[in-house]
Amino acid sequence: MTENNKYDVEKNVQVEENETYSLNDDRRVKVLSPGAMVAKRFFRNRIAVVGLSILVAMFLFSFVGGVISPYNEKQFFYRYDQRIKEIAGAKENTDFRYLIKDADRFTSIVQATAVLNINKGESQFTMTGNKSPYHINQTAEGLYEISVDGHVIGAVCKSILSLDGETADYDLNYNALKAFLSDQKTFVLDGVNYEVDETGGLLRDGKEIGYVSSYVVSPIGAVSDFSRDFKEELQYFLETNDEAGNFKRNGENEKTQFVYKNPTSGEEETYIVSFNAADSRWVIKRYQAEYVYDLYSAPSKEHWLGTEGNGMDMLTRLMYGGRVSLVIGFIVVFIETSLGIVMGGISGYFGGAVDFLIMRIVDIMFCIPSTPILIIIGAAMDALGVDPTIRMIYLMLILGFLGWPGIAHMVRGQILSLREQEFMTAAEATGLSAKRRIFKHLVPNVMPQLIVSATMGLGSAILVEATLSFLGLGVRFPFASWGNIINGVNDTYVLTTYLWVWIPAGICILLTVLAFNLVGDGLRDAFDPKMKR
Amino acid sequence: MKKYIIKRILVSILILFFVAFCIYALMRCLPHSYVETIARQKSMQPNSKSYEEWLAQLNAAYNLDKNIVPGFFGWLGNAIRLDFGDSWSWTVPVTQKFSDVIWLSFVMGVISFVLELIIAIPLGVVAATHQYSKLDYVISLIALAGISLPTFFFASLLKLVFSVKLGWFELYGLVGRYYNQLDSWGQFLDKAHHLVLPITTLVVLSIGSLMRYTRTNMLEVLSSDYVRTARAKGLPEKDVIFKHAFRNTLIPLVTIVGGSLPGLFSGALITETLYGLPGIGFTSYQSMTQGDIPFSMFYMVFLSMLTLVGNLITDILYAVVDPRVRLA
Numbered sequence: 001m002t003e004n005n006k007y008d009v010e011k012n013v014q015v016e017e018n019e020t021y022s023l024n025d026d027r028r029v030k031v032l033s034p035g036a037m038v039a040k041r042f043f044r045n046r047i048a049v050v051g052l053s054i055l056v057a058m059f060l061f062s063f064v065g066g067v068i069s070p071y072n073e074k075q076f077f078y079r080y081d082q083r084i085k086e087i088a089g090a091k092e093n094t095d096f097r098y099l100i101k102d103a104d105r106f107t108s109i110v111q112a113t114a115v116l117n118i119n120k121g122e123s124q125f126t127m128t129g130n131k132s133p134y135h136i137n138q139t140a141e142g143l144y145e146i147s148v149d150g151h152v153i154g155a156v157c158k159s160i161l162s163l164d165g166e167t168a169d170y171d172l173n174y175n176a177l178k179a180f181l182s183d184q185k186t187f188v189l190d191g192v193n194y195e196v197d198e199t200g201g202l203l204r205d206g207k208e209i210g211y212v213s214s215y216v217v218s219p220i221g222a223v224s225d226f227s228r229d230f231k232e233e234l235q236y237f238l239e240t241n242d243e244a245g246n247f248k249r250n251g252e253n254e255k256t257q258f259v260y261k262n263p264t265s266g267e268e269e270t271y272i273v274s275f276n277a278a279d280s281r282w283v284i285k286r287y288q289a290e291y292v293y294d295l296y297s298a299p300s301k302e303h304w305l306g307t308e309g310n311g312m313d314m315l316t317r318l319m320y321g322g323r324v325s326l327v328i329g330f331i332v333v334f335i336e337t338s339l340g341i342v343m344g345g346i347s348g349y350f351g352g353a354v355d356f357l358i359m360r361i362v363d364i365m366f367c368i369p370s371t372p373i374l375i376i377i378g379a380a381m382d383a384l385g386v387d388p389t390i391r392m393i394y395l396m397l398i399l400g401f402l403g404w405p406g407i408a409h410m411v412r413g414q415i416l417s418l419r420e421q422e423f424m425t426a427a428e429a430t431g432l433s434a435k436r437r438i439f440k441h442l443v444p445n446v447m448p449q450l451i452v453s454a455t456m457g458l459g460s461a462i463l464v465e466a467t468l469s470f471l472g473l474g475v476r477f478p479f480a481s482w483g484n485i486i487n488g489v490n491d492t493y494v495l496t497t498y499l500w501v502w503i504p505a506g507i508c509i510l511l512t513v514l515a516f517n518l519v520g521d522g523l524r525d526a527f528d529p530k531m532k533r
Numbered sequence: 534m535k536k537y538i539i540k541r542i543l544v545s546i547l548i549l550f551f552v553a554f555c556i557y558a559l560m561r562c563l564p565h566s567y568v569e570t571i572a573r574q575k576s577m578q579p580n581s582k583s584y585e586e587w588l589a590q591l592n593a594a595y596n597l598d599k600n601i602v603p604g605f606f607g608w609l610g611n612a613i614r615l616d617f618g619d620s621w622s623w624t625v626p627v628t629q630k631f632s633d634v635i636w637l638s639f640v641m642g643v644i645s646f647v648l649e650l651i652i653a654i655p656l657g658v659v660a661a662t663h664q665y666s667k668l669d670y671v672i673s674l675i676a677l678a679g680i681s682l683p684t685f686f687f688a689s690l691l692k693l694v695f696s697v698k699l700g701w702f703e704l705y706g707l708v709g710r711y712y713n714q715l716d717s718w719g720q721f722l723d724k725a726h727h728l729v730l731p732i733t734t735l736v737v738l739s740i741g742s743l744m745r746y747t748r749t750n751m752l753e754v755l756s757s758d759y760v761r762t763a764r765a766k767g768l769p770e771k772d773v774i775f776k777h778a779f780r781n782t783l784i785p786l787v788t789i790v791g792g793s794l795p796g797l798f799s800g801a802l803i804t805e806t807l808y809g810l811p812g813i814g815f816t817s818y819q820s821m822t823q824g825d826i827p828f829s830m831f832y833m834v835f836l837s838m839l840t841l842v843g844n845l846i847t848d849i850l851y852a853v854v855d856p857r858v859r860l861a
Contacts, residue, residue, distance in 0.1 A: 047670060360548070367552045369836040371802055372821060373559065376829060379822045380563045463683055467803060470685045489689045492704060496697045506686035513681035521677070 041526040048522020054515035058508070062322030071313045073320040074478050077294035077303070078311065084272065088226065088284040090217045090238060099155040099177075101170040106146065106154035110134065114146050114156055140181035145174075157181075161202065163210035176202050180212040200232075217284075233260050237273070238282060258284070296498045306500040309488050310477070318504055321480035325462050325512070328396055328481070332461040333454050335400025340407025341450070345438045347408065348415030358408065365405040374398065374464070378473025388476040395474055399461060407453060414446045448527035452520050459516035466509050482509045538849060545841040552837045553612075557605045560826050561597075568592060571621070595826070608830070618827040622820055627831045630816065635798060637707065638805065638812035641728060642797035645735035653740040654786065657747025661755060662774055672744070679741035688734050688807040695730060702730050705809035731808045735801055743789075750785045754778045784855045792847030795839040 021028045032040065042048055066073070096115045100106050110127060117125040117136060124133045130148070137145040144156045154170075161168055161176045168176070172194075175187045179196040186195045195203040200212040215235045217226060226234075237258050258271040272285040293311030297303065305314035347358035377398060381391055418424065419442065427441045443450075462482075468474030469483025476484065485505040488494045494501055572587035581587070592598040595618070596607045611618065617627040653676075660672040696704045703709060709723050754760060755778050763777045764770075800814030809815065813832070820828035852858045 047674070360551075363548050364551050364555065367548060367837040367840050368555060369833050369840075372817065372829065372833050372836065373556075375802075375818065375821045376560070376563065379824065383824070459681060463681070466683050467685065470683070471803075471806075483683075486683075486686060486689070489685070495689060495693060499693075502686075502689060506683065506689070509683050509686065510678070510681055513683075514678055517677050517681055 038523075038526045042522050045522045045525060047518055048526075051515040051518025051522065054511050055519060058322060058512050058515065059326070062319055062326055065319035066316070066323060069313075069316045069319055071316040073312075073316060073480060075313065075316070076311045077307055077313065078291055079294040079297070080289040081292045082287045083290050084285045085288045086220050086283055087271075087286050087288075088217055088219050090215055090234060090273075090282040090284060091280065092238070093158050093160060093214050093216055094280070096156045096158055097160060099157065099170055099173050100153075101155075102151065102153040105148060105151075110146070111154070111156070114144070118144055118156060140178045143174075143177055143181050159212050159214045160216065161210060161212045163202070166209070168210070176210075176212055229263055230260060234258065234284070241273075296494070296501065299500055305504055306498070308485065308501050309491075309494070314485075314500060314504065317480040317485055318482070318508060321482045321485050321505065322508060322512075324392070324475055324479055324481040325465060325483070325509070328392070328399075328465050328475070329458045329461040331396045332399040332403065332465075333457045335397065336403030336457065337407055337450060337454050339400070339404035341411055341439075341443055341446075343404065344408035344411025345415060345443055348412035349419060349434065349438050349442065351416075355412070359412070362405040362408055365402070368402075370402045370464075371467075373402070374468055375471065375473055378468060378471070382473070388479055392475055392479065395465065395468070399464060403457065403461070407450070407457075410449060410453060411443070411446050414449060415442050418442055418445050448523075452524045452527065455516055455520035455523060459513040459520070462509065462516070463513050482506075534852065537852075538845075541845055541848065545845055549834070549838060549841055550609075553609065553834050554605055556830060556833045556837075557608060558601050560830055561601050561604065563824070563826075568595065568597065568621075612834070617831040620820065620825055620828040622823045622825040623816075623828065627827050630828065631813065631831065631835075634811055634813050634816045635800075637810060638800035638814060639798055641732060641735065641801065641805075641810070641812065642799075644728075645732045645739065646793070646797055648732070648736045649739050649743055650790065652736065653743035654747050656740070657744040658751055658774070658779060658782070660744070660748045661751035664752060673748070676741040676744040679737050679739075680745075682738060684734065684738055684803045685807055687738065688730070688804065691730050691734060703727060707810050727808075728810075731801075731804050731810060734804050734807075746789060747782065747786060751778060751782045754781045757781075784851075787854050788847045788850045791850040792843040794846065795842040799836055799839050 096118070098106070098111050113125055113127060114134065114136065122136065124135045126133045132149050134146055134148045137147060139145050139155075142158050145152055146154050146156065155174050155177075157177050159177055159180060161173050161180075171189055175189055176194065176196060179185055179187050179194070180200055185197070186193065188194070193205055195206070196212065197203065201208050202210045202212060211232075213231070213235060215231070215238065217231045217234060219226060258273045260269045260271065261267070262269060270287065272287075274283050274285070275281075276283055294307050295309060295311050297307045299306040299314075303313050303315065305318065308314050308317060343358050343362075347355045377394075381394065386394070415438075424437065424441065427437050432441075465474055465481065466483030466486070469476075469481045470487050472484070472487060474483055475481035482505045486502045486509075488498070489502040568591050569588065572584055572591055575581060575587045576584040582590075589598070596604045599607065608618075615628060619625065620627045620630050623630045656672050656676070660669045660676075663669045692704055696702045707724055707727050708720075709727070712720060712723055715723060755774075760773060760778055763773045768777075798813075800812050800817070802814035802818055804810075805812045805815035806818045817828060817832040819825075820832070
C-alpha cells in the first residue's frame with residue numbers, strides 16, 4: 001500500500017466520522033445506477049413482489065422439491081387390496097352317480113330306469129327288448145347294485161370316492177363305498193387290505209390313498225386342488241350349518257364365515273360361504289390380498305397429495321411436472337426472443353427490401369392460426385408414435401417458432417425510432433460494424449421491453465403447453481407436466497371424486513402464470529422512467 | 534382513404550394466398566393416414582379392388598397425387614369457387630358442415646362478447662380513475678387471474694361446483710335428454726340453459742385483457758394536458774372523466790372492439806371441446822385429430838381470413854374514429 005492510498009483511506013474515515021460535506025460535494029447526492037433504480041422501483045411495487053415470491057416458491061418447489069422428495073418421477077406405488085374372490089364351489093351330491101362295470105349292458109337308458117325304480121322302491125325292473133329282469137340289490141345304505149342274468153353290470157350311489165392321483169376301478173370304488181356306507185369298515189381286494197376310517201378316508205395297507213364323501217368341492221380359478229383336511233372341515237362346516245338352518249334357501253345368499261386353521265402353516269384362513277339356492281350349490285369365497293397399483297389413493301402421510309391414475313405420487317409428479325413446464329417455458333421464450341431480436345433487429349436497422357420481406361413474413365406468421373397448427377402437429381405425432389422425449393423437443397421448437405413474429409415486430413418498431421438518434425450517428429462515425437451497431441447499441445436499448453415481453457411470454461408459453469398437454473397432444477407420459485397431470489379430469493369420475501388429482505396442478509399453473517404476469521407488469525412499470533411512484 | 538382501403542385489401546389477399554399455401558404445405562407434409570385407413574376399409578370389402586388401387590384412386594380424388602404446388606393451385610381453384618371439397622370425417626361438403634355448426638359458435642361469441650364489453654370497460658374505467666387504490670389492485674388482480682387461468686382448469690372447476698355439487702347445469706352437450714319432447718320455447722330455454730357455463734367460461738377468461746387495455750388507455754388520457762385543463766377550469770370530476778377522458782379512451786377501444794368482431798365467427802376451440810358443444814371449434818378439433826384435411830384446411834384458412842379482416846377493420850376504424858389520423 002502506498003503512502004498516498006493510506007492517506008486516502010484515513011481521510012475517508014475521517015470524513016465519515018465528521019459527517020460533514022460541503023454543499024457542492026457530489027457525495028451529498030446519493031447516486032443509483034439505472035439498474036438499481038429499476039430494482040428499487042420494482043421492489044416498491046407490492047403486487048410485483050408477491051408475484052416474485054410466488055415464482056421463487058414455484059422454482060424451489062419444482063427444482064429443489066424434486067431432489068428432496070423421497071420418491072422418483074417415474075416411481076409406481078403398489079398396495080395390497082382385499083378382494084373377495086370365488087375360490088371354490090361345493091355341492092352336496094344329491095343325485096345318484098353311476099359306477100359302471102359293464103358299459104355295454106349298463107347303458108345310460110338302463111342307468112336312468114334303474115334310478116327311477118330305486119326312487120320308487122322297486123327291487124327289479126324290465127327293459128323293453130330284454131326279457132330278463134334287472135335286479136336292484138341294496139348292499140348298503142344308499143348303495144345299490146344292479147345285476148341282470150346273474151351278472152353285476154354296475155352300481156348306483158350318492159357318495160363319491162376320490163383317490164389321490166389314481167383312478168379307481170369298479171371293484172375298488174364299489175367296495176370302498178360299501179365299506180363307507182355299511183358298518184363293515186375293512187375289505188380285501190386282490191389280496192390287499194383296505195380300510196375306511198370314520199371320516200371316510202380310504203387306507204391301503206394303512207396308507208391313505210383317498211377318501212369317500214358325499215360333497216363335491218371343485219376349485220375355481222387359480223387354486224388347483226384343496227387338501228383333504230380342508231375339504232373335510234368344509235364338509236363338516238356345511239353339514240352343521242345346513243342342519244342349523246344357517247343357509248337360507250329362499251334364493252337369498254346369506255354370508256357365513258368359515259374359519260379354517262391350516263394345519264401345515266397354523267394360520268387361520270377366513271372364507272365366506274354362501275348358498276346359492278338356484279343350483280343348490282355353496283360358493284366359497286375368500287378375501288385375497290392382491291398386489292395392485294396404488295391408484296387414486298387419497299392424500300395420506302406417505303403421499304401428501306395422494307396418488308394419481310398411474311399409481312404415482314402426486315406431489316412428486318407435480319414437482320417434476322413443474323420442472324418440465326418451467327423448462328419448456330424458458331426454452332420456448334429463449335427461442336422466440338432470440339429469433340425475434342435477430343429478425344426484428346435486421347429488419348429495423350436495414351429497412352428497405354429486407355424490412356419489407358421480413359415484415360411480410362411476420363404478417364403471414366401472424367395470420368397462421370397457432371392453436372389448430374399445434375393440434376394438427378400433435379395429432380400427427382400421435383399417429384407416427386413419436387418418442388415422448390423427441391416430442392417434447394419438437395413441441396418447444398414449434399412453440400418458439402410460432403412466437404417470434406410478435407417480438408420481431410416490437411424490436412423493429414423500437415429500433416426504427418432509435419436508429420435516428422444521435423448516439424447511433426456517433427456509433428456509425430466511429431466505424432463500428434453493422435452487427436456491432438445492431439446488437440451492442442440498438443438491442444440493449446430495447447432490453448426493457450424485451451424483458452417485459454419475455455416475462456409475459458413465459459406465462460403464456462406455460463399456458464399453451466398446459467393446454468396442449470391437457471388435450472393429450474403435448475408432453476406425454478411418462479413425463480409429467482402440469483397440463484398432462486390435469487388431463488385426468490377428462491374422466492368425469494375423476495372430476496367429481498378425485499379432486500387431488502387435478503386441482504393442485506391447476507393451482508400450480510394458475511399461480512405460476514399469474515406470477516409471471518405480475519412480475520412482467522411490475523417490471524414494465526419499473527422500467528418506465530415516467531412512473532412517478 | 535379509398536385508395537388506402539383498396540391497397541390494404543389487395544395486400545391482405547396476397548397475405549391470405551401465402552398463408553393458405555403455408556397451411557396447405559403443412560397439411561400435405563403430414564402423414565395422411567386417414568386416406569390410408571379409408572382405403573384399407575374399402576379394400577376389405579368383398580370383391581373389392583386392392584388396397585393400392587383404392588389408395589391411388591382416393592389420392593387422385595383428393596388431389597393428393599400431385600406435388601404440393603400444383604395440388605395447392607388445384608385446391609385454390611376450387612376454393613375460389615367456394616368449393617372446399619367433402620369433409621372426410623363428416624362425409625358431407627365442408628361448407629355444409631360449416632353452415633350447420635357456425636351459428637352456435639357465433640351466438641356464443643356474440644353473447645360473451647357483449648357481456649365482456651359490459652363488464653370489462655366499466656371495470657377498466659373504475660380501476661384507472663382509482664389508480665393505486667385497493668379497488669384498483671383488486672380489479673387488476675382479478676383481470677390478471679382471468680388471463681392466467683387455464684381454460685380447461687376453470688371449466689373443470691365450474692363443472693365441479695355448478696354441475697356436480699349444486700346440480701344446476703349439465704356437464705356436457707347442448708341439449709338435454711328430453712329435448713325432443715319440448716315445444717319450441719322449451720327447446721330454446723334448454724339450449725340457453727346448457728350455454729350458461731360455456732359462456733361464463735368465455736367471459737371470465739376474456740374480460741382480463743380488455744379491462745387492462747381500457748385501464749392503460751384511460752390512464753394515458755387522464756394524464757394528458759386537456760384533462761388537467763378540464764380539471765383546472767373547475768369541471769366536476771364526473772364530467773372530466775366521462776365527457777373528456779372516457780370519450781377519448783373510446784378511440785383505441787372502438788378500434789380494437791371493431792377489429793375483434795370477425796373473431797366472433799372463429800369459435801372457441803377449447804371451451805367448445807370441453808363442454809362438448811357442436812360449434813365450429815369442437816367440429817374442427819375433431820376433424821383435426823382425425824386427420825380430416827379438407828375441413829382443417831378450410832377452418833384454418835377461414836381463421837386467417839378472419840384475422841386479416843379484423844386487422845383491416847382496426848386500421849380503417851382507427852382513421853374513421855380519430856380525425857387526427859391521416860392515412861397515406
